[in-house]
Amino acid sequence: xxxTLKTHSMLTRRGFGLGLGAVASxxxxxxxxxxxxxxxxxxxxxxxxxxxxxxxxEAEGYSVIVLEAADYVGGRTRTFDLPxxxxxxGGQTIGPYYARVRDLADRLxxxxxxxxxxxxxxNYVNGQLIASSDxxxxxxxxxxxxxxSVQPGSMEFHYMASDNPLPDVESWxxxxxSHLDVSIAxxxxxxxxxxEALRLAAVTMNxxxxxxxxxxxxxxxxxxxxxxxxxSKDENRSTYGASASGGFEYxxxxxxxxxxxxxxxxxxxxxxxxxxxxxxxxxxxxxxEVQTANGDRFQSKYVVSAVPFSALRNIxxxxxxxxxxxxxxxxxGHGNTVRVFMEYSAPFWEDDIGEAGLYTDTAIERVFARxxxxxxxxxxxxxxxxxxxxxxxxxxxxxxxDFVVETxxxxxxASKGKxxxxxxxxxxxxSASGCCRHVFEAGQVAEWAxxxxxxxxxxxxxxxxxxxxxxxxxxxxxxxxRAAFEIMELLG
Amino acid sequence: xxxxxMTATRRTVLKTSAAFAAGAIAAPRVRAAERSDxxxxxxxxxxLKAAIMLADEGxxxxxxxxxxxxxxxxxxxxxxxxxxxxGANQIGPYYARVRDMADRLxVxxxxxxxxxxxxxxxxxxxxxxxxxxxxxxxxxxxxxxxEALPSAMQGYYMKKYNPFDGLDDWLEPEAARFDIPLxxxxxxxxxxxxxxxxxxxxxxxxxxxxVSLLTLLQESTRNRMMSExxxxxxxxxxxxxxxxxxxxxxxxxxxxxxxMARSLGDSVLLNKIVSSIDMSGSGVDVxxxxxxxxxxxxVISAIPFGPLRRVTIFPALxxxxxxxxxxxxxxxxxxxxxxxxxxxxxxxxxMDASLxxxxxxxxxxxxxxxxxxxxxxxxxxxxxxxxxxxxxxxxxxxEFVVxxxxxxxxxxxxxxxxxxxxxxxxxxxxxxxxxxxxxxxVTRFAHDMIKPxxxxxxxxxxxxxxxxxxxxxxxxxxRAAFEILERTI
Numbered sequence: 001x002x003x004t005l006k007t008h009s010m011l012t013r014r015g016f017g018l019g020l021g022a023v024a025s026x027x028x029x030x031x032x033x034x035x036x037x038x039x040x041x042x043x044x045x046x047x048x049x050x051x052x053x054x055x056x057x058e059a060e061g062y063s064v065i066v067l068e069a070a071d072y073v074g075g076r077t078r079t080f081d082l083p084x085x086x087x088x089x090g091g092q093t094i095g096p097y098y099a100r101v102r103d104l105a106d107r108l109x110x111x112x113x114x115x116x117x118x119x120x121x122x123n124y125v126n127g128q129l130i131a132s133s134d135x136x137x138x139x140x141x142x143x144x145x146x147x148x149s150v151q152p153g154s155m156e157f158h159y160m161a162s163d164n165p166l167p168d169v170e171s172w173x174x175x176x177x178s179h180l181d182v183s184i185a186x187x188x189x190x191x192x193x194x195x196e197a198l199r200l201a202a203v204t205m206n207x208x209x210x211x212x213x214x215x216x217x218x219x220x221x222x223x224x225x226x227x228x229x230x231x232s233k234d235e236n237r238s239t240y241g242a243s244a245s246g247g248f249e250y251x252x253x254x255x256x257x258x259x260x261x262x263x264x265x266x267x268x269x270x271x272x273x274x275x276x277x278x279x280x281x282x283x284x285x286x287x288x289e290v291q292t293a294n295g296d297r298f299q300s301k302y303v304v305s306a307v308p309f310s311a312l313r314n315i316x317x318x319x320x321x322x323x324x325x326x327x328x329x330x331x332x333g334h335g336n337t338v339r340v341f342m343e344y345s346a347p348f349w350e351d352d353i354g355e356a357g358l359y360t361d362t363a364i365e366r367v368f369a370r371x372x373x374x375x376x377x378x379x380x381x382x383x384x385x386x387x388x389x390x391x392x393x394x395x396x397x398x399x400x401x402d403f404v405v406e407t408x409x410x411x412x413x414a415s416k417g418k419x420x421x422x423x424x425x426x427x428x429x430x431s432a433s434g435c436c437r438h439v440f441e442a443g444q445v446a447e448w449a450x451x452x453x454x455x456x457x458x459x460x461x462x463x464x465x466x467x468x469x470x471x472x473x474x475x476x477x478x479x480x481x482r483a484a485f486e487i488m489e490l491l492g
Numbered sequence: 493x494x495x496x497x498m499t500a501t502r503r504t505v506l507k508t509s510a511a512f513a514a515g516a517i518a519a520p521r522v523r524a525a526e527r528s529d530x531x532x533x534x535x536x537x538x539x540l541k542a543a544i545m546l547a548d549e550g551x552x553x554x555x556x557x558x559x560x561x562x563x564x565x566x567x568x569x570x571x572x573x574x575x576x577x578x579g580a581n582q583i584g585p586y587y588a589r590v591r592d593m594a595d596r597l598x599v600x601x602x603x604x605x606x607x608x609x610x611x612x613x614x615x616x617x618x619x620x621x622x623x624x625x626x627x628x629x630x631x632x633x634x635x636x637x638x639e640a641l642p643s644a645m646q647g648y649y650m651k652k653y654n655p656f657d658g659l660d661d662w663l664e665p666e667a668a669r670f671d672i673p674l675x676x677x678x679x680x681x682x683x684x685x686x687x688x689x690x691x692x693x694x695x696x697x698x699x700x701x702x703v704s705l706l707t708l709l710q711e712s713t714r715n716r717m718m719s720e721x722x723x724x725x726x727x728x729x730x731x732x733x734x735x736x737x738x739x740x741x742x743x744x745x746x747x748x749x750x751x752m753a754r755s756l757g758d759s760v761l762l763n764k765i766v767s768s769i770d771m772s773g774s775g776v777d778v779x780x781x782x783x784x785x786x787x788x789x790x791v792i793s794a795i796p797f798g799p800l801r802r803v804t805i806f807p808a809l810x811x812x813x814x815x816x817x818x819x820x821x822x823x824x825x826x827x828x829x830x831x832x833x834x835x836x837x838x839x840x841x842x843m844d845a846s847l848x849x850x851x852x853x854x855x856x857x858x859x860x861x862x863x864x865x866x867x868x869x870x871x872x873x874x875x876x877x878x879x880x881x882x883x884x885x886x887x888x889x890x891e892f893v894v895x896x897x898x899x900x901x902x903x904x905x906x907x908x909x910x911x912x913x914x915x916x917x918x919x920x921x922x923x924x925x926x927x928x929x930x931x932x933x934v935t936r937f938a939h940d941m942i943k944p945x946x947x948x949x950x951x952x953x954x955x956x957x958x959x960x961x962x963x964x965x966x967x968x969x970x971r972a973a974f975e976i977l978e979r980t981i
Contacts, residue, residue: 212818314879316876320701330702363781363783394558394781396920407783432883
């Protein structure tokens with residue numbers, strides 16, 4: 001693996017040299033004088049979707065070049081090697097029905113481990129630190145009626161997961177369900193949620209905010225999650241990112257999720273070019289010319305965009321996208337997550353409420369305790385999403401770690417002097433993706449869901465934002481497979 | 493008025509002590525909130541102007557500024573050689589509020605602003621003198637438009653066909669028919685393909701298809717009025733003319749907002765990043781990222797919609813106002829500042845010193861110092877070119893720019909030293925260099941987005957009515973202050 005990557009970076013260096021030459025001599029020689037590198041298909045984006053598209057195409061004998069803007073493969077399945085061990089900043093949990101991801105791991109001999117169980121999580125709400133067992137009777141609990149017995153971190157499930165009106169996942173695009181394409185706030189209020197419940201749910205829900213996020217799209221995701229946990233009546237089960245294993249198999253990739261993407265690169269015959277942000281895609285007649293920021297040009301019969309729309313919108317595409325597809329590419333909403341990984345020097349939680357994890361209604365939102373296979377807590381993981389993540393992005397990056405540690409110290413004095421930030425990662429600020437996931441706003445499912453995956457000229461669209469019924473990594477893998485099949489049919 | 497405020501103060505005291513008592517038991521984080529009549533969010537021209545007007549009327553004002561400096565998009569970069577202006581710097585002849593404020597605070601103005609050496613034009617890699625353009629073989633434009641310089645193509649059509657007379661024509665219902673993509677209108681006016689390409693170059697907006705003609709007509713109408721009486725404008729484009737008829741703040745534009753903030757005493761607080769505005773109670777409760785809280789009767793948002801998006805507002809904004817805050821596009825602008833060494837390169841190649849290009853850079857200006865110095869260059873990238881430059885790490889941006897300038901003008905080789913890089917979209921607490929309505933958005937947003945929302949009022953250059961530039965920020969702060977004064981008296 002290391003060798004493969006080394007080869008790639010050498011190729012990239014060569015590519016870079018060639019690119020500079022091209023720029024310098026272009027004016028003299030004209031564009032035609034240069035030999036393009038060519039392949040049947042150019043794939044833009046070396047994340048799970050792009051790599052899976054490439055693998056599928058190669059399996060049918062087509063040649064592929066993958067262009068990746070970042071200096072690593074895996075996109076939003078990124079793993080940092082930290083002193084506390086390999087740590088996933090993005091995609092992590094492999095759900096029970098993630099058929100493609102599980103199959104890929106199996107074929108490429110990438111070992112899976114069971115996802116660790118959930119660690120007890122307390123609350124800091126309305127200025128008070130409260131053990132989960134004291135929550136329902138706490139004075140800081142300003143929720144109403146049946147909500148009172150729901151942990152703040154599970155409020156979204158209480159209103160969105162139980163009694164999900166979608167008959168099945170597939171029906172989310174049916175006209176009959178479009179009345180659900182309203183804001184999450186409106187949907188929850190309709191279900192009888194109090195304003196306080198809304199405020200608490202907003203912390204965990206991975207949308208920009210509840211007054212803009214589409215209830216329909218969120219219900220789809222939860223319906224899909226329900227495939228694995230339908231029979232679980234536990235309303236306090238985990239929210240996004242922390243997994244529960246109530247009788248179903250939840251897994252993770254040993255050594256970090258990024259190992260899967262690296263193994264996929266290893267299995268490719270073609271090359272993955274790192275540090276190659278694409279500048280333009282020019283489609284003329286029967287071919288495609290893709291140019292990267294440093295001037296390198298690639299020619300192909302078809303091209304796959306396997307990048308989020310937040311990145312695609314910075315690429316000049318000729319002919320232009322049209323109509324609603326153009327609007328979707330330009331304006332679709334994107335979620336953000338900021339993660340701050342921390343180590344601890346003593347189990348400070350034993351000195352206050354006894355629970356290492358913490359849900360808060362403050363700027364740092366949630367702190368998860370990460371456990372290894374033996375169930376030992378090896379690190380803390382501050383997880384801020386939605387608008388609160390964009391808010392943190394306003395701080396200079398080098399101060400975010402200290403800000404989180406200080407805030408934790410204020411709300412949890414026992415942690416003072418016992419916690420140290422190791423790494424800060426913002427998906428909007430520190431990645432070529434520019435987001436952690438695509439988010440439908442209210443009304444956009446009806447408007448855009450049908451066109452987001454439609455091929456445009458010779459450009460085929462993959463990436464998790466084009467998903468129909470899958471979630472997470474599986475959605476990405478499936479979208480790459482679909483785009484590859486579309487192109488195979490055209491290539492014959 | 494004073495009676496009313498006294499009541500408010502007593503109420504504050506009660507509330508405050510209650511909060512304090514609860515805080516003592518709960519956690520050190522819950523603190524008594526500070527109370528004022530009006531909280532102004534943002535210490536740019538708009539917020540400071542509003543705060544000064546309100547303070548003049550005897551109201552207690554607190555200004556919360558997220559950054560560690562005041563001025564917003566007026567930013568004199570004293571940390572870069574030559575103290576370049578990164579943002580606002582031209583005080584137009586009719587900028588009455590700005591000029592009045594400078595006068596009141598004894599801030600000295602000098603003649604002219606943003607004056608450059610004349611431009612040479614690079615089409616591909618061919619350098620063309622300004623005077624050779626009209627008949628040059630690389631001038632592929634057609635008919636009358638041939639006379640317009642590449643940098644002035646959009647302005648040429650604006651000036652020729654602008655249908656507006658009054659400064660508020662753009663806000664009239666019948667103006668809605670001009671709320672279309674600039675490109676569509678240019679085509680209707682007979683622009684050639686090459687004319688369109690040039691009009692797109694250097695446009696301070698995403699591109700010709702994604703900017704509303706109407707917002708450009710507003711500017712063009714205001715600009716036209718300003719240039720009237722500027723004498724013989726032959727051979728000058730609107731930038732050159734504006735530079736000559738404008739004034740600048742001696743010592744840098746930042747000196748004016750700094751003086752404004754000083755006049756407000758200790759009511760301007762820096763490093764206060766607002767996270768929420770809660771108006772669900774009887775007043776306004778503003779929380780900051782650092783846990784501090786401020787209470788007031790009214791609040792003015794004098795920040796761009798980009799950072800306002802980061803603020804949770806209760807009750808939430810609705811309808812067009814909510815859409816405007818979330819979706820208002822902002823134009824981007826990335827600059828690389830440089831210092832020149834050695835022999836004057838423009839004397840060596842015999843071409844005008846500033847450079848307009850249709851390559852990866854939009855322009856490389858040579859600012860003429862007010863002391864006559866010519867030892868600086870600034871490269872400017874806007875639109876997609878700016879976004880692409882922003883994808884490079886800041887350090888590589890300078891190298892990229894220098895390489896490109898050296899390629900176009902070999903006489904600059906080895907003479908350029910990068911002194912600073914600034915990207916407005918990547919700079920904290922702004923969203924870009926200015927708002928930029930997309931097609932259809934003036935009609936949808938312009939009226940609704942400035943309507944007071946509960947106890948919240950809106951200011952900032954994006955809420956302008958008649959003015960442009962710094963003056964539009966001042967105009968907006970003045971309007972928001974009047975709105976609140978009407979409610980308090």
